[in-house]
Amino acid sequence: MRKLCPAFLVSFILLFSVQADSGDSLSIGPRFHRETGYDEYGAVGKNISFGENKPLYKEYPGAKKTKLPQPSFAGPSLEQVIRARKSVRTFSDRTVGFEHLAQLLLSADGLTHQLSQYDLRAAPSGGALYPIEIYVIITNVEGLDMGLYHFRVADSSLELVKAGHFNKEIHEAANEQSAVGNSPLTVILTSRFERSTRKYADRGYRYIYMEAGAICENIYLQVTSLGMGTVAVGAFNDRWLNELLEIDGAEEAALLIMPVGFVKDK
Numbered sequence: 001m002r003k004l005c006p007a008f009l010v011s012f013i014l015l016f017s018v019q020a021d022s023g024d025s026l027s028i029g030p031r032f033h034r035e036t037g038y039d040e041y042g043a044v045g046k047n048i049s050f051g052e053n054k055p056l057y058k059e060y061p062g063a064k065k066t067k068l069p070q071p072s073f074a075g076p077s078l079e080q081v082i083r084a085r086k087s088v089r090t091f092s093d094r095t096v097g098f099e100h101l102a103q104l105l106l107s108a109d110g111l112t113h114q115l116s117q118y119d120l121r122a123a124p125s126g127g128a129l130y131p132i133e134i135y136v137i138i139t140n141v142e143g144l145d146m147g148l149y150h151f152r153v154a155d156s157s158l159e160l161v162k163a164g165h166f167n168k169e170i171h172e173a174a175n176e177q178s179a180v181g182n183s184p185l186t187v188i189l190t191s192r193f194e195r196s197t198r199k200y201a202d203r204g205y206r207y208i209y210m211e212a213g214a215i216c217e218n219i220y221l222q223v224t225s226l227g228m229g230t231v232a233v234g235a236f237n238d239r240w241l242n243e244l245l246e247i248d249g250a251e252e253a254a255l256l257i258m259p260v261g262f263v264k265d266k
């Protein structure tokens with residue numbers, strides 16, 4: 001075998017280290033974080049463009065609508081609730097009151113106040129673009145038929161997406177985790193990505209996940225304050241869950257499942 005010339009070896013090593021440094025060999029997580037980073041010139045990679053305004057409120061025209069009652073918003077102190085919060089994975093079959101459900105949804109991400117033309121909500125949102133949608137599977141809530149509902153933020157109502165008993169489907173979609181499919185209600189957060197990415201390009205994904213986290217914590221705290229429990233469930237079959245919600249997984253995709261109910265006595 002012919003001897004490799006040292007100059008060739010050095011240039012090969014240099015070329016390899018430059019390639020490794022460019023990030024091409026990184027897996028999607030670190031590459032995503034790197035390529036959506038800002039520097040002193042703004043976004044790395046893509047220009048941020050401002051597109052046309054998109055409606056921030058999803059609605060189901062013609063769906064049966066149920067207005068949420070105005071809850072009392074009474075409860076223990078925030079400090080006590082933060083200290084008491086923990087994940088709960090077993091639920092009693094006690095019925096949840098409609099007012100409890102209303103308080104939970106309005107605290108999760110309901111309208112709170114107005115700033116010039118913006119309707120602001122319970123959770124912060126990058127650019128006030130509000131990419132997150134909230135759905136609820138109802139199994140045992142006072143005064144509501146079983147079914148899949150969409151929380152219409154604009155007028156604090158529930159829209160019936162489809163009637164039926166979906167505990168088996170949501171249990172299977174959650175990789176058969178025992179915490180999911182046995183609660184009187186199950187909240188599901190989805191994202192309509194384009195609401196954020198039209199302004200922030202791919203960096204919008206960072207903001208969307210953070211916003212889902214803020215809403216998730218609002219739900220944990222409100223549920224705890226009402227004497228109930230929940231758990232954030234991020235491990236699920238994306239395709240099955242999106243199909244159950246009748247969303248396409250591209251324009252809108254599921255992010256998080258949160259079963260809610262009264263804690264089962266041990």
Ligand SMILES: Cc1cc2nc3c(=O)[nH]c(=O)nc-3n(C[C@H](O)[C@H](O)[C@H](O)COP(=O)(O)O)c2cc1C
Nearest residue numbers: 085086087088089177179231232233234235236256
């Ligand atoms: C994004 C996210 C995803 C999670 N996914 C799951 C899950 O799929 N299944 C589960 O049982 N718990 C899940 N959890 C709950 C964590 O296991 C739990 O928060 C952690 O063990 C700390 O316990 P604590 O919530 O009682 O403080 C998730 C929590 C977060 C924030």
